[in-house]
């Protein structure tokens with residue numbers, strides 16, 4: 177579905193992403209993890225086309241990314257960025273409807289009637305009761321669900337998420353990740369997420385990419401990547417790694433030094 181080959185990125189002569197190659201299959205949930213400043217967000221921006229690489233190629237569904245127009249790319253890739261939501265004035269429903277822009281003509285209308293699609297998405301995310309409120313009248317968790325609703329309305333094949341659970345409490349973190357996983361499994365959606373929380377990453381990702389100083393340390397299943405020695409080498413703190421008693425995935429406990 178998405179293939180990254182020998183991709184590098186420099187900012188101001190600083191090498192941020194160094195010759196990275198990996199691929200993500202259709203329907204897969206793929207997590208990018210690594211310490212602060214390791215290049216996770218930059219890598220995601222390269223994968224979504226927000227930033228251009230200095231070297232290497234990115235293919236979406238077998239075609240070079242640069243061959244897609246912005247509008248075509250928006251039908252393939254949806255990016256969840258909370259800070260990108262308009263701040264004032266728009267109602268919740270209007271914001272979700274904005275996700276339809278790749279399908280609209282220059283007058284903002286489209287052939288398909290999307291009333292029902294928008295209502296279904298809002299019901300699924302339990303934001304229908306908030307539909308007439310404006311964004312500044314919402315909590316952080318509600319705003320995050322609206323942001324997800326907007327990107328769902330875009331009906332992308334690939335969803336890219338940069339820290340989707342930041343500012344959410346544990347209940348809302350799990351709720352958010354469950355919404356995404358349900359959407360993923362029901363629609364064969366491909367998901368690429370940058371996650372700081374390694375326990376959530378292990379619970380919700382099929383494979384993980386561990387990044388350190390712009391280079392891949394390891395790509396593999398959560399059990400292959402979340403090993404005490406690797407985490408200690410990259411994050412500088414050695415965790416206790418154990419297996420989740422119900423989900424059978426690795427989980428980490430922190431130790432003080």
Ligand SMILES: Nc1ncnc2c1ncn2[C@@H]1O[C@H](COP(=O)(O)OP(=O)(O)OP(=O)(O)O)[C@@H](O)[C@H]1O
Pocket residue numbers: 187188192210211212213214215216217218219
């Ligand atoms: N537009 C930019 N111009 C210059 N340097 C940048 C730019 N964007 C990111 N960087 C630098 O690239 C490096 C990697 O940043 P990036 O945001 O990709 O890391 P990250 O792993 O997502 O970090 P964090 O976990 O702290 O969010 C950092 O040193 C950052 O200062």
